[in-house]
Structure formats: C-alpha cells, structure tokens
Amino acid sequence: MSPDVRLPLACLCQPGRLPGEREIVPGLRAPDWLARVAAWRQALAAVPPGDVALFTEDAGEFSAALFGAWQAGRTPWLPGDMLPATLERLATQASLRLGDLPGALSADAPGDPATLTALDPASCRLVLYTSGSTGEPSAISKSLEQLDREVEALESAFGPRLGKAQVQGTVSHQHIYGLLFRVLWPLSSGRTFAPRRLAFNEQLTALGKTPVALVASPAHLKRLPANQDWSGLAGGLRAVFSSGGPLPPDAALEVRRLWGQAAIEVFGSTETGGVAWRAPGGEQAPWQALPGVRWRIEQGRLHLQSPHLGHDHWLATQDRAEASPLGGFVLLGRADRIVKIEERRVSLEAIEAALIDASWVTEARVVPLPGHRILLGAAIVPSHEGQALLDAEGRAALANRLRESLGGRVDPIAWPRRWRFLDALPIDARGKMPQRDLLALFRPHMPTPAWQERSAARVRLQLDVDPGLAVFDGHFPEAAILPGVALLDWANRLGRQAFAIEGGFEGMDAVKFQHLVRPGDRLDVELTWQAAKAQLGFRFSSETGVHASGRLRFRAEQGT
Numbered sequence: 001m002s003p004d005v006r007l008p009l010a011c012l013c014q015p016g017r018l019p020g021e022r023e024i025v026p027g028l029r030a031p032d033w034l035a036r037v038a039a040w041r042q043a044l045a046a047v048p049p050g051d052v053a054l055f056t057e058d059a060g061e062f063s064a065a066l067f068g069a070w071q072a073g074r075t076p077w078l079p080g081d082m083l084p085a086t087l088e089r090l091a092t093q094a095s096l097r098l099g100d101l102p103g104a105l106s107a108d109a110p111g112d113p114a115t116l117t118a119l120d121p122a123s124c125r126l127v128l129y130t131s132g133s134t135g136e137p138s139a140i141s142k143s144l145e146q147l148d149r150e151v152e153a154l155e156s157a158f159g160p161r162l163g164k165a166q167v168q169g170t171v172s173h174q175h176i177y178g179l180l181f182r183v184l185w186p187l188s189s190g191r192t193f194a195p196r197r198l199a200f201n202e203q204l205t206a207l208g209k210t211p212v213a214l215v216a217s218p219a220h221l222k223r224l225p226a227n228q229d230w231s232g233l234a235g236g237l238r239a240v241f242s243s244g245g246p247l248p249p250d251a252a253l254e255v256r257r258l259w260g261q262a263a264i265e266v267f268g269s270t271e272t273g274g275v276a277w278r279a280p281g282g283e284q285a286p287w288q289a290l291p292g293v294r295w296r297i298e299q300g301r302l303h304l305q306s307p308h309l310g311h312d313h314w315l316a317t318q319d320r321a322e323a324s325p326l327g328g329f330v331l332l333g334r335a336d337r338i339v340k341i342e343e344r345r346v347s348l349e350a351i352e353a354a355l356i357d358a359s360w361v362t363e364a365r366v367v368p369l370p371g372h373r374i375l376l377g378a379a380i381v382p383s384h385e386g387q388a389l390l391d392a393e394g395r396a397a398l399a400n401r402l403r404e405s406l407g408g409r410v411d412p413i414a415w416p417r418r419w420r421f422l423d424a425l426p427i428d429a430r431g432k433m434p435q436r437d438l439l440a441l442f443r444p445h446m447p448t449p450a451w452q453e454r455s456a457a458r459v460r461l462q463l464d465v466d467p468g469l470a471v472f473d474g475h476f477p478e479a480a481i482l483p484g485v486a487l488l489d490w491a492n493r494l495g496r497q498a499f500a501i502e503g504g505f506e507g508m509d510a511v512k513f514q515h516l517v518r519p520g521d522r523l524d525v526e527l528t529w530q531a532a533k534a535q536l537g538f539r540f541s542s543e544t545g546v547h548a549s550g551r552l553r554f555r556a557e558q559g560t
Helices: 030-045 059-071 084-091 144-162 176-189 201-205 231-236 249-259 348-356 384-393 395-406 435-440 484-499
Strands: 023-025 052-055 076-078 096-099 125-131 137-143 166-169 212-216 237-243 264-269 273-278 294-298 301-305 315-323 329-334 338-341 344-347 361-369 375-382 418-421 450-454 458-464 505-513 522-530 535-542 545-554
Touching (some): 023 030, 059 096, 059 176, 125 176, 137 144, 144 176, 144 237, 144 273, 166 176, 176 212, 176 237, 176 264, 201 231, 231 237, 231 249, 237 249, 294 315, 344 348, 348 361, 348 375, 348 395, 361 435, 384 395, 484 505, 484 522, 484 535, 484 545
Parallel strands (some): 052 076, 052 096, 212 237, 237 264, 375 418
Antiparallel strands (some): 125 137, 264 273, 294 301, 315 329, 361 375, 450 458, 458 522, 505 545
C-alpha cells in the first residue's frame, strides 16, 4: 500500500487489506502484526468481560493490544502514567490490565489473523484521561470513527510532505497527540513507525538521512543543543510536529536554523481533538483550522464545530482568542485554571486539594509563576500541627513534608517549587483572592534571612539572592544585576528587624560598592549597631569579596 492511499482504521485488520510486505514497525511486517492483534483478541476472549486498562512503552505492541481489545469487543482505557493514585482510580473502571501495568494479562499463545474482521467505527471506543476544569482528571471517550476522521484530516493537511517517511517521536502514545501522530496516523497511511520514543538528542542524530517525520513537544524542541551535528537529521527530515503547549518563538527560530525547516505546531486537546496548525518558524503567525474544522469567536472565547467532537453542535472552549486580520485566529490564554507544564495539563485545583488533605495545611492556593519556564508557587496557611512543625524545624522541613504528601497523587513535574507560609491568604473587599496579590507573595523585594548569630550589638546572617526577586524588575535588562540601592534597603530592613530601630533615616556615611551582586549569589551579611550614635554598620560579602559596606544614620531621639 502506498502512503497516498489511506486505509480506514476500521479496515486495518480485515483479511486482505494490509499488504503482506507492509512494515508496521521496523522488523515487524503486517502478517506478524496481525498475528499479535489476534493473540490479544484470543487472550481477552478467554477472560471475563469488561473494559481494559492499557499502558505499555512499546508502540508496536501497544497498537496490537489496542486493536486486539477492539476485536474482542473491549473498551481500552489509556492512563497517562502509572502513579498509584492513577491506577487506584482506574481500577473502578477497568479492572483488567494490559501491557506494562502490574498484574497485566499476557498474550503468549499464537493468534490466527483469519479470525479478525473489520471493526464497527461507531461502536469501538477508547478512553483517555485529561484534567478537567473541576480539578479532577476527566475520562474522555473517543470513538474509532472520531479518531479516523482526525487521521483523515492530518493526512489531507500534511501527508504529501511526509511521503514514505518513517515516524519517530519524543512523546508518549498514551496521550491523544502521540496516539494519533505516532500510531494511528502511520497505521492508516502506510508509514512505518518506531516502537520506542526517543529520549536523547544523540538518538535523533543517529537517524542520519533516513526520511523521517518527527513527532515532538515544545519541552524537547526548546532544549536543542546548538553544538550538536544536526546535518544528518536535517537532510532526511520531512516534517517536525510540536503540540501540547506553545513553542516559544526563540525555540521555533532555533529549530528552523538547526534543522532547515519550521516546526509545525498543532493546537488541540483531548476533548476537542486537533483544531488548528501553524508553522511560524519564530515569527508571529495565526492558527489555521485543520480540514473540516470550523471556528468562531464569541465573547472573547473560541467556539468550535468539528467532526472530531463526535457531535455537530458548537463547543465553547476555555481558550480566549481573537480573529486575526491575516486569517485564522490568535490565542490569548486559558480561561480556566488548567495550565501546561512541560506539555502536561496540570490542574491547580487538584494540587490544592491534595495539599489541603495533608494534616499540616488549613488553606492552600497554587499559582503559576511567570518566567521562561512555568513553575508553581504554593501559598499555605498551616494548621496547628503544621505551625508546630514550622516553628520547630523551619520552612524547608514543612515544604519537604508537603512535597512528600503529593507523591502518588500529583505528577512530580507539577509539584510546587516555591512556598510561602502565611497566617492568612490575601483577600480583597469582595472576599476574593486577587491573582496579583498572590503573585506578589512570590516576588519579594528581599530574600528570607538565615540568621546565624544575634546579639544586642551585632548580627550575622546569609541571604540567597533569588532571580525572582522583584528588585531585579526593570534594572539593567541586558544583564541581571542587583541595584546598589537594594542593598541599602536590605540593610535598613534587616537592621530595624534585628535591633528594633525606630528612628527615622537621616543619612549614610562611608558607603562603598565594590563588586556586583548577581542572581544566585549567596551573601554573608554582618550588621553592627551603635545605639549611642544611632548608627548601623553593614557589610555584604560573598566568595567574590566585599560587595558593599558603610553606615546608616538614624534619629537618635526615636531610636533605642
């Protein structure tokens, strides 16, 4: 079968439809793949009825088990991971397990491909998990008919540029993007696909000039080393796809520079299926609808009508958008509290619920922090037990306990990286928590001091200069440097805190700035207080040397 003759997914296992010479994955021809499908059908026919959970890293065996389950009249459920909480939740829906899951059914007995038949595309279904707006993982059911329509749209839009290219990928087929692009589309279009996803850049360069279509993610593409020899891959690359989150413009530009072509970004979700595509190559570009997809903007939100939805109604998405004068639309961000971290959809509500379940927490609020990479910050109101731990062992100990409490319930990639422990969450006059107030908690003007020595006249402490400090905003944009005035402010704040200074500021003497302070520096701070003169001496130093020193004067009559 030539790649320009697409075979509907429902007909793949029908006797005589797959040419015998067709290679499904390298080294596995169609007759052997069909035998594996039949083996899975046979194994499932011998056990009690019910839905099945399917998880395996091998895409070839995954595809055989998937079609074997459909042949046996089963509905496969595809978990995105093997976390204990995921498997516990899945057990209520699909008690029978296939693939790499603990206690999985095996299909060792040979199967007879002659027992296979064409499938009913309307009745065959699978279920994938995704995060919903409620914060709980949602089970999304897809029919084989919906999946086949998506494959048809992909082949129509991109098939000619792929030709007979082998499909390689860096993403998992347990999610809708990898399932369609790495498994179902190649099966239908007659292209060979790799059984294992590529984890290292060296595996990409080892592909040489073999005609390849690469199914990748922004997480991988934005970390391409420029010093790698990409000439071989660039010579054989027919197309590179990116989905699961926005590809930063600088990363898109680097892909085009290193590989000689722009990455094709595909926008969609588990619920909506594929929606639109673009290939900006580092430039700004609107999204263009995939074949068969219609869109419109209502009240600032994107609405869709698509054959991938499984119905003919218009769907209001949670994506804010506007029409582009160049045609297509521009996305403006999510309207709900689902964020993308390394191309994985993360529910902020789910993380908050998991934190509140811990005995150390009364209230919790999780916010995404701005930056090149999205990190999460958690604002926590400790319980009595949490406060006792905080007083006895400190912030790091409580944060570590809370991270441990998330194990098995929240993917580690979504664990908060920054923590704030508060007496109460910030509330405005309407009883709401303004986002800007929450973000301000994670953009302090001064690091948290680590006190080492304290007396009535002298203190020593350390400050870790976090790059997220608000004092870096707007200063020296070409190179992050702490402004000298910030050190004076820190000396004033720390002195008032350490020595209970109440007098107003009058001036400063012998102030010297000797070395620059940069993000990541650890400062050793020494403060001395002369109560009789109402003078505060300060000295900031590090491994580099002395950064700043001098004296601050205060009004004595309002001092000690």
